[in-house]
């Protein structure tokens with residue numbers, strides 16, 4: 001079975017964020033991911049990882065003003081300077097925390113807008129170069145429009161084309177099984193076809209985004225397929241527990 005990373009933004013919400021590291025370790029996780037560490041000093045996050053004996057799998061670049069509905073800056077040409085500062089901040093955090101991957105969100109913009117398209121491609125190249133210079137990988141993730149209306153990167157094939165055409169060795173796809181099923185289905189075929197491009201995978205049940213094994217997909221068959229396909233990255237558990245987090249972990253114990 002693949003290596004799993006607890007998503008501390010979605011899971012263990014019974015605890016304050018900084019206490020979730022120990023809670024995840026106590027529940028048997030060896031790695032974590034989360035959206036944003038920026039409310040805390042990077043050194044404090046690094047200390048929590050070390051105390052809990054956890055590996056960092058991934059976190060996101062700053063998204064702009066999340067509370068105001070911003071979901072990334074890369075496709076917003078008027079925000080180029082702020083975007084470039086966000087890349088530096090994420091890399092500074094990544095250097096201190098020790099993450100192998102950073103996820104760059106695209107932003108709320110029309111995928112048909114040529115200015116947004118140009119801004120996004122330039123941003124991906126800039127961020128991949130900057131992260132690569134530090135030995136860090138960059139992933140981009142198609143996100144479905146039901147959960148995130150107006151999100152620029154709303155198509156797996158377009159994400160694959162950007163990755164392939166830009167050709168950065170550290171630029172990979174974040175394949176969220178939940179989003180794939182909501183957007184397009186055809187999960188196993190897409191995983192097989194895109195495996196050379198995939199740097200990170202996430203899982204949650206569809207449609208409720210709860211624990212794997214509680215939705216319309218045979219999540220456990222998909223996880224076995226990842227083994228067969230030779231996937232060696234992490235699977236991020238980016239799901240909202242249906243009830244108390246540890247009470248919902250039988251799916252992991254019974255794998």
Ligand SMILES: O=C(O)[C@H](O)C(=O)CO
Nearest residue numbers: 035060103141143176238
């Ligand atoms: O929502 C998701 O699936 C993404 O993984 C993310 O990082 C932004 O919410």
Ligand SMILES: [Mg+2]
Nearest residue numbers: 141176202238
């Ligand atoms: Mg995701």
